[in-house]
Amino acid sequence: MDQIKERIDHLRKTLAYHSRKYYVEDAPEISDFEYDKLFYELKALEEAHPEYDDPNSPTKRVGGVALSKFEKITHTVPLKSLTDVFSYDELRAFCSKLEAEFGALEYSVECKIDGLSVALHYEGGRLVYAATRGDGTVGELITENARTIQSIPLIIDYDGTLEVRGEVYMPRSSFEALNRQREENEESLFANPRNAAAGALRQLDSKITASRKLDIFLFNLQLCDRTFDTHIETLEFMKAQGFKVVPFYSKATTADEIIAKIEEIGRMRENLPFDIDGVVIKVNSLARREEIGEGTSTPKWAVAYKFPPEQKITRLLDISIQVGRTGVLTPIAELESVRLAGSTVSRATLHNIDFIHERDIRIGDFVTVQKAGDIIPEIAASHPGKRESELPVYEMPAVCPSCGEPVVRDEEAATRCTNAACPAQLIRNLIHYASKDAMDIAGLGPAQIKLLHEKGLVTSVSDLYTLKKEDLINLDRMGEKSADNLLAAIEASKTRGLARLLFALGIRQIGEKAGEALASAFGDIERFFTLTTDELCAVEDVGLITAENVVNYFSHPQTRALIDALKVVGVETAMTAPTKMDDRFAGMTFVLTGTLPTLTRSEAEALIKQYGGKTSSSVSKKTSVVLAGAEAGSKLTKAEALGVRIIDENEFRELLK
Numbered sequence: 001m002d003q004i005k006e007r008i009d010h011l012r013k014t015l016a017y018h019s020r021k022y023y024v025e026d027a028p029e030i031s032d033f034e035y036d037k038l039f040y041e042l043k044a045l046e047e048a049h050p051e052y053d054d055p056n057s058p059t060k061r062v063g064g065v066a067l068s069k070f071e072k073i074t075h076t077v078p079l080k081s082l083t084d085v086f087s088y089d090e091l092r093a094f095c096s097k098l099e100a101e102f103g104a105l106e107y108s109v110e111c112k113i114d115g116l117s118v119a120l121h122y123e124g125g126r127l128v129y130a131a132t133r134g135d136g137t138v139g140e141l142i143t144e145n146a147r148t149i150q151s152i153p154l155i156i157d158y159d160g161t162l163e164v165r166g167e168v169y170m171p172r173s174s175f176e177a178l179n180r181q182r183e184e185n186e187e188s189l190f191a192n193p194r195n196a197a198a199g200a201l202r203q204l205d206s207k208i209t210a211s212r213k214l215d216i217f218l219f220n221l222q223l224c225d226r227t228f229d230t231h232i233e234t235l236e237f238m239k240a241q242g243f244k245v246v247p248f249y250s251k252a253t254t255a256d257e258i259i260a261k262i263e264e265i266g267r268m269r270e271n272l273p274f275d276i277d278g279v280v281i282k283v284n285s286l287a288r289r290e291e292i293g294e295g296t297s298t299p300k301w302a303v304a305y306k307f308p309p310e311q312k313i314t315r316l317l318d319i320s321i322q323v324g325r326t327g328v329l330t331p332i333a334e335l336e337s338v339r340l341a342g343s344t345v346s347r348a349t350l351h352n353i354d355f356i357h358e359r360d361i362r363i364g365d366f367v368t369v370q371k372a373g374d375i376i377p378e379i380a381a382s383h384p385g386k387r388e389s390e391l392p393v394y395e396m397p398a399v400c401p402s403c404g405e406p407v408v409r410d411e412e413a414a415t416r417c418t419n420a421a422c423p424a425q426l427i428r429n430l431i432h433y434a435s436k437d438a439m440d441i442a443g444l445g446p447a448q449i450k451l452l453h454e455k456g457l458v459t460s461v462s463d464l465y466t467l468k469k470e471d472l473i474n475l476d477r478m479g480e481k482s483a484d485n486l487l488a489a490i491e492a493s494k495t496r497g498l499a500r501l502l503f504a505l506g507i508r509q510i511g512e513k514a515g516e517a518l519a520s521a522f523g524d525i526e527r528f529f530t531l532t533t534d535e536l537c538a539v540e541d542v543g544l545i546t547a548e549n550v551v552n553y554f555s556h557p558q559t560r561a562l563i564d565a566l567k568v569v570g571v572e573t574a575m576t577a578p579t580k581m582d583d584r585f586a587g588m589t590f591v592l593t594g595t596l597p598t599l600t601r602s603e604a605e606a607l608i609k610q611y612g613g614k615t616s617s618s619v620s621k622k623t624s625v626v627l628a629g630a631e632a633g634s635k636l637t638k639a640e641a642l643g644v645r646i647i648d649e650n651e652f653r654e655l656l657k
């Protein structure tokens with residue numbers, strides 16, 4: 001038995017050593033194959049001997065059991081934010097103000113990583129917990145997720161109390177891979193690595209976090225039994241403990257020196273494998289920091305210099321037009337490729353014709369393209385002075401590039417194709433209709449839809465339901481099994497219900513929530529053909545513009561034809577009357593507000609009706625119960641004022657038992 005424990009300890013130490021070599025020092029000593037062999041040996045031993053389980057074992061880096069929520073924790077040392085400066089003048093003012101009061105100072109200069117701040121707490125040489133910054137005072141415990149970050153040491157040599165602060169970030173390569181995968185799955189893309197890192201770090205299932213390949217740079221020693229003279233000494237100490245410390249830190253003694261270092265970091269910026277959004281300047285001496293002191297939310301001895309958005313000048317080669325699902329024509333700049341913020345940019349949005357005219361952007365111009373935290377670059381300015389000859393003013397095409405029908409310009413500067421049979425719109429409509437949150441037809445992605453449309457098999461949403469196996473098998477690379485699966489998925493989509501159908505139809509401004517609200521308010525799609533804007537506006541969360549869009553959509557003869565066709569093929573277009581259970585809620589009126597943890601609004605309403613109760617949209621003295629979820633607003637306040645009984649979803653479920 002002792003031999004087994006010894007082997008386990010040896011393997012854990014060896015794996016931790018090689019992890020550090022690989023992920024922190026970037027100097028691996030063994031191949032991935034050798035590493036994996038040791039890893040699986042350890043895993044097998046741990047499985048056979050659960051008595052030697054250890055949460056800090058290298059095998060725990062793949063994630064574990066999912067949590068139901070994150071626990072809160074009050075930070076031992078608050079995670080303060082820094083004062084931002086946006087110009088060299090402001091930076092000089094910061095230095096001269098400090099130096100006037102405290103004499104000559106030494107500063108540390110380091111990159112500001114664009115990620116999320118976390119604190120890592122160690123006791124007895126072991127990682128005890130990891131927490132997000134939260135509001136700086138109270139954060140959330142994300143220990144399981146932190147363990148999946150390979151460069152965070154789980155065991156360190158120093159065995160006193162130690163807390164370090166760092167920035168968790170998503171390397172650009174992981175970010176690009178993640179967005180590529182999301183694009184393939186038709187999921188919304190993350191705007192930037194920072195948002196993607198935030199999403200990954202706050203996953204309740206640490207296995208998902210593990211798959212997102214996060215990394216960390218440590219930049220502050222929050223708490224330690226040992227004393228140090230300078231900030232840079234603390235960084236060296238952390239490095240010696242196996243932490244991955246923020247790169248390119250150095251010392252400076254004057255504002256000019258600091259600025260020279262900022263310029264140097266700025267030049268490296270676009271080629272770094274991670275995003276930085278500035279440079280942090282701190283007084284290096286810890287004793288001096290004490291003298292200088294702290295403000296309420298920020299220390300007085302440090303500032304963050306923020307880089308302006310990255311910009312490049314390039315040539316606008318052409319303007320192409322994209323036709324969106326709602327028929328809007330969006331002008332897209334086709335650019336001579338430039339490297340910007342770590343990626344190659346050859347297209348940028350031009351929004352609409354007003355945007356183009358206001359900036360006097362013409363085809364052939366030199367333009368400034370910028371990326372400011374967003375994934376889609378934008379044209380910030382044109383440079384008419386650089387024109388070699390007079391260029392024509394750009395105008396939007398008079399006809400839709402997809403169907404050739406005349407376009408109209410609406411009051412919001414948008415140019416729109418109103419032809420309901422426009423192929424560009426039809427394809428995007430079909431993609432939306434089949435998407436996961438709408439009718440959820442698995443296996444019917446954009447590629448299949450385009451193909452079905454090209455072959456003339458699908459020219460309307462209702463055509464999906466008349467597809468036959470032989471139609472599909474003749475399509476590119478579709479086998480018998482996939483064809484069967486697709487037909488089954490199409491069949492299953494018939495019973496998604498009215499709420500999903502209203503969303504799936506792609507009516508302007510009708511999202512998932514509005515679809516649900518409208519479905520439970522009116523119950524049957526037939527009602528929508530006669531509704532007035534007033535009736536629609538009476539539904540919670542439905543505004544006048546949404547109401548007008550609904551009335552407009554259902555006034556088109558094509559809509560009548562489409563709904564009839566969907567009914568013929570058997571798509572559910574009305575809410576099914578719930579089976580009556582018993583009368584326990586008889587005579588009771590419920591009001592729903594906020595978002596419930598698991599039930600949708602229409603599900604909760606259906607349950608209330610099943611047990612003989614009624615629902616109302618406003619709180620009064622006659623209201624029996626208010627069922628409140630997260631972000632409940634004025635209805636909750638009113639219920640409290642009137643003394644109406646308020647319950648949450650758990651209590652509601654108790655009532656149903």
Ligand SMILES: [Zn+2]
Pocket residue numbers: 323400401402403404405417418419422423424
């Ligand atoms: Zn068109």
